[in-house]
Amino acid sequence: MTAPIVSIIIPVFNGERHLGEALASLEEEPGFQLDIVIVDDGSTDRSLDIVSEISRRDQRLRIIRGPHRGVAAARNVGVQAAEGEFVTFLDCDDVCPRGRIARQLGKLLANPEVAYVVGQTLLFEQLDDAQCPWPGSRSVSMLLPTLHCALFRRGVFSQFGLFDEELAFSEDLDFFFRLAEHDKQALVEAEIASLYRRHDGNMTRNGRAIRTSTLQVLNKSIARRRAMGRRKPLDLFFVQHQEAETLFGRPPSDDARDRSEAGTQ
Amino acid sequence: MVVAAADIGILEVSTPDCVANDFDGEIVALNLSSGVYWSLRDLAAALWRDVTSGHNPVAIADRLAQINSNLAHESHLIIANLVNAGLLRPCGTSPVALEGSETVARAEAGEIAFSVESYEDMKDLILADPVHDTEEHLGWPVIRNDNGVGA
Numbered sequence: 001m002t003a004p005i006v007s008i009i010i011p012v013f014n015g016e017r018h019l020g021e022a023l024a025s026l027e028e029e030p031g032f033q034l035d036i037v038i039v040d041d042g043s044t045d046r047s048l049d050i051v052s053e054i055s056r057r058d059q060r061l062r063i064i065r066g067p068h069r070g071v072a073a074a075r076n077v078g079v080q081a082a083e084g085e086f087v088t089f090l091d092c093d094d095v096c097p098r099g100r101i102a103r104q105l106g107k108l109l110a111n112p113e114v115a116y117v118v119g120q121t122l123l124f125e126q127l128d129d130a131q132c133p134w135p136g137s138r139s140v141s142m143l144l145p146t147l148h149c150a151l152f153r154r155g156v157f158s159q160f161g162l163f164d165e166e167l168a169f170s171e172d173l174d175f176f177f178r179l180a181e182h183d184k185q186a187l188v189e190a191e192i193a194s195l196y197r198r199h200d201g202n203m204t205r206n207g208r209a210i211r212t213s214t215l216q217v218l219n220k221s222i223a224r225r226r227a228m229g230r231r232k233p234l235d236l237f238f239v240q241h242q243e244a245e246t247l248f249g250r251p252p253s254d255d256a257r258d259r260s261e262a263g264t265q
Numbered sequence: 266m267v268v269a270a271a272d273i274g275i276l277e278v279s280t281p282d283c284v285a286n287d288f289d290g291e292i293v294a295l296n297l298s299s300g301v302y303w304s305l306r307d308l309a310a311a312l313w314r315d316v317t318s319g320h321n322p323v324a325i326a327d328r329l330a331q332i333n334s335n336l337a338h339e340s341h342l343i344i345a346n347l348v349n350a351g352l353l354r355p356c357g358t359s360p361v362a363l364e365g366s367e368t369v370a371r372a373e374a375g376e377i378a379f380s381v382e383s384y385e386d387m388k389d390l391i392l393a394d395p396v397h398d399t400e401e402h403l404g405w406p407v408i409r410n411d412n413g414v415g416a
Contacts, residue, residue: 215286219293222304222382233386239300 009078015092042068072163072171089147095195104151115184119193149194169213185249300387306380321360
């Protein structure tokens with residue numbers, strides 16, 4: 001049987017500082033083929049040179065170049081170019097934990113009703129060779145609505161659309177809201193699924209802009225729920241602390257029951 | 266402490282706990298401490314814009330009472346709820362003239378709907394808070410304790 005293909009989308013904008021480390025974390029793993037889709041979002045530094053150099057010895061890499069349009073647009077280009085039936089993400093300044101993709105893929109394959117698996121995010125300043133925070137450096141582990149801690153079935157994107165390019169920030173939060181509005185089942189795991197570097201250049205340091213885009217996400221979600229007549233609260237995985245693996249969203253049988261009760265077969 | 270409508274003077278947005286924005290006339294306000302978020306439309310959005318720009322909510326309600334007593338009652342109730350929800354708080358500034366009130370103008374034009382919705386599905390946002398980032402300059406999210414207080 002052919003091994004499943006997992007596409008990992010890496011948007012890059014002037015990421016020369018940590019890009020090599022990010023790509024080096026995508027080691028060959030048994031059980032699946034990795035389709036690495038680098039979407040260069042108009043970098044003006046040495047990012048493309050670094051990727052080109054690595055792609056000469058790593059046939060799994062594909063490079064898509066384009067003008068600077070923002071991270072949501074870059075991710076959308078990547079999703080549209082993805083060859084895998086499963087899709088995940090990595091930012092060019094972050095690190096993929098060893099074994100993360102294989103572990104999450106195993107959970108998706110074992111649970112056909114689950115749309116995506118999401119794990120914990122470890123925010124760090126510096127890692128050692130074992131991918132552990134450097135002694136004395138700052139780190140914290142938490143459950144965040146970020147794309148690089150999740151593995152999705154590709155069908156999720158064809159069913160619910162791509163990332164909202166209107167949003168300067170929080171397009172990931174918006175995407176998770178859309179899935180929750182439709183009660184798509186998510187398996188939340190206790191393991192670390194993302195190594196998220198905090199540094200001077202993080203986009204997510206602009207607190208005021210993030211708060212504004214968060215309100216924009218809420219506004220869009222409220223409008224969608226109003227349009228679909230949904231009154232039931234969302235089952236949002238990232239607002240609760242999880243000590244153990246937990247299933248969010250409702251099984252498809254509940255949806256069928258609701259449709260039946262509403263008389264809309 | 267629960268605030269009664271009659272005790273309310275001039276109000277302001279309860280920053281930093283409350284963040285709010287006006288989206289084409291609809292106000293979306295989020296209490297970052299509780300995780301509860303609100304949508305205000307129609308006269309409720311006008312009332313928010315009025316009181317956050319210095320109008321006295323009691324003076325607005327008094328004027329609404331001359332148009333329709335239900336409007337006055339609803340405006341009192343909404344303001345009290347927004348204060349008790351931690352979105353607005355009393356402040357010491359002087360009120361602006363009632364003539365400029367959007368709420369009064371729209372009520373005089375025949376509007377009667379105060380549309381208010383609140384959503385509690387982010388209410389458990391107490392342990393890991395990626396939004397309420399008090400260490401903004403450092404870029405580290407705040408881990409909060411079980412009382413919802415930054416630790």
